[in-house]
Amino acid sequence: MGALVLDDVCFAYEDDLSIRRRRRGRGAEPENLVLKHLDLTVADGEFLCLVGHSGCGKTTLLRTLAGLQRPTSGSLSIDGKPLDGPGLDRSVVFQNYSLFPWMTALKNVEFGVRQASAELGRGLTKAQIAEVSREYLAKVSMADAADLHPYQLSGGMQQRVAIARALAMDTEILLFDEPFGALDVRTRRELQALMNRLWMQEDRDRKKTAVFVTHDIDEALLLADRIVFMSGGRFLADIPVAAARPRDPEDFLRRPAVRLIQDELLGLFYDAEETRRDRAEREQVFGEGGVL
Amino acid sequence: MRRIAVEFVIAHVLLAALVGVVLLMPDARKVYPCDAFLVAIALIEAAYLLALFRGRRLKPFPSGSSDIVCAVWVLLLVWEVASTKLGVAHSVLIPSPENVFYVFERSGPELWANVVSSLELLVTGYVLGTVLGVFLGIVVGWVPRLRAMFYPIANVLAPIPSVIFTPFLVILMPTYRWAAIMVILLGVFWPQFLSMILRVGSLPAAITDNARVLKVSNWTMITKVILPFIVPDVLGNMRVSLTTGFLMLMYAESFGAKSGIGYWISNANVFANYANIVAGVITCGMTVTALNYLTAWLQRRFTTWR
Incomplete structure (x- = not known):
């Protein structure tokens, strides 16, 4: 289980003076909302990509989902339970600093597994924690780097370890905040392929819910079951990407149907007029929902 | 390699000259036997060779050690010639090296006992000051309200030298x-305390976020996140405050002490025993150097992650 529901979620930074002034006044709508009345349901086992340009509120939304900040109004829930602060039903991979620099790769993963085990009452022994951690490090091809510190790892390797930790913690929901944003193109492709592979494996066992923030359209297309485009704190488009994994970038991104979504998203980025035409065309050809 | 070899040769020519002068030149002053002085020269030479041949292979010479040792030989040579051999230096203010090093032979155990007594004071005050400074610094730095209250207060109190409080x-x-011990403790405490408040306050938000999403308890936060984060700074500060601690020690031992290396020096001062004073200063230097090496080693040992 791991269904996420957002109901009329708004967020504004507390220290914004204009908000305080407004609140003290007539309880009117605060200005400078970063998130504006967001409604969203992420189904159990769904891989959702949040796409949008910088400053559109996607990272703010993810931080709210992670419990690092409370919504100003509205509510969030997981499987019907209201979300209150951080919790180990979710694990998070940040763009950087996902690892503690003073712990080795293995210790970092173990730390996450131990926290999850203690909090969720799984009662794993020390040996079991080490075993699970090594297993997941191997899954991301980092078994050899188990005893290295983060400063000895490249950015891509650090993110591999961070992904291993998130998966090893075995949480219902995974949150990714532009995890590949600081990586070069080639490393990014490698890690996208890794995510695809891991998701196929996870599919066989038990599907996990994922919310993945990115500003890279191709990345979203390669990974997502569904892409939500954000702009100015609102959702502008909600596009399903129903295609099997693994998705080979060379082939998949060249498919006509995928090109249409690409164009639509690009249009949204440029806020262009043809966006609506693109969508109409897609829906005409493939029907609403659009199986590729 | 050639340049290095030249320095090596010069150092040994100077050494030969020094030993030759000590043994062969007639004395103008009546001094104690020179064996202690020669032993000291041998020890310096041994330390020099050890620095050169660290490890099994002859590593590229550590820059400076040849220069340092040359300077030491020249200094000893000038000192020896001016005092013992020619007698041109002030006979009371500038004791002969033979007499100075003879102090170690004659009063070695006594000097050692004073060093131990000093170290007891220093280590107690230094360790207590460091532990208190780090512990209180973490707590005050971590709780915003405490920080807002104590940081300005600490900024007022910290610059006041702890010796001011001696009468109280x-x-x-x-x-x-x-x-x-309190004088030393206070001298070490304030810098450590202030630095910890700042350091804990500068814990990157990314790291605290990362800890928060893992839902760490306060205890885990302190032991597994904050403590490892500040350890390099604690050790860095320890090296700096070692000097402060030693300064405070020397001061503390100059009033009312019955033992200690600072006491030894001020006591010798009373009797105008300059050989003892110089021997005491040399002992101080060696003690501080040893402590410095120890803290440097600790710093290397416990800062493995950056």
Whole structure:
């Protein structure tokens, strides 16, 4: 289980003076909302990509989902339970600093597994924690780097370890905040392929819910079951990407149907007029929902 | 390699000259036997060779060690010639090297006992000051309200030299030794305390976020996140405050002490025994150097992650 529901979620930074002034006044709508009345349901086992340009509120939304900040109004829930602060039903991979620099790769993963085990009452022994951690490090091809510190790892390797930790913690929901944003193109492709592979494996066992923030359209297309485009704190488009994994970038991104979504998203980025035409065309050809 | 070899040769020519002068030139002053001085020269030479041949292979010479040793030989040579051999230096103010190093032979155990007594004071005050500074610094740095209250207060109190409080400490503390320890403790505490408040406050938000999403308890936060984060700074500060601690120690031992290396020096001063004073200064230098090496080693040992 791991269904996420957002109901009329708004967020504004507390220290914004204009908000305080407004609140003290007539309880009117605060200005400078970063998130504006967001409604969203992420189904159990769904891989959702949040796409949008910088400053559109996607990272703010993810931080709210992670419990690092409370919504100003509205509510969030997981499987019907209201979300209150951080919790180990979710694990998070940040763009950087996902690892503690003073712990080795293995210790970092173990730390996450131990926290999850203690909090969720799984009662794993020390040996079991080490075993699970090594297993997941191997899954991301980092078994050899188990005893290295983060400063000895490249950015891509650090993110591999961070992904291993998130998966090893075995949480219902995974949150990714532009995890590949600081990586070069080639490393990014490698890690996208890794995510695809891991998701196929996870599919066989038990599907996990994922919310993945990115500003890279191709990345979203390669990974997502569904892409939500954000702009100015609102959702502008909600596009399903129903295609099997693994998705080979060379082939998949060249498919006509995928090109249409690409164009639509690009249009949204440029806020262009043809966006609506693109969508109409897609829906005409493939029907609403659009199986590729 | 050639340049290095030249320095090596010069150092040994100077060494030969020094030993030759000590043994062969007639004395103008009546001095103690020169064996202690020669032993000291041998020890310096041994330390020099050790620095050169660290490890099994001859590594590229550590830059400076040849220069340092040359300077030391020249200094000893000038000192020896001016005092013992020609007698042109002031006979009381500038004791002969033979007499100075003879102090180690004659009063070695006594000097050692004083060093031990000093180290007891220093280590107690230094360790207590560091532990208190780090612990209180973490707590105050971590709780915003405490930080807002204590950081300005600490900024006022920290620059006041702890020696100012000596008259009160002497009255308030049960023994003289505890008063001395308090002086050292305060001298070490403030810099460590201030630095910890700043350091904990500068914990990157990304790291705290990362800890928060893992839902760490306060205890885990302190032991597994904050403590490892500040350890490099604690050790860095320890190296710096070692000097402060030693300064405070020397001061503390100059009032009312019955033992200690600072006491040894001020006592020798009373009797105008300059050989003892110089020997005491040399002992101080060696002690500080040893402590410095120890803290440097600790710093290397416990800062493995950056």
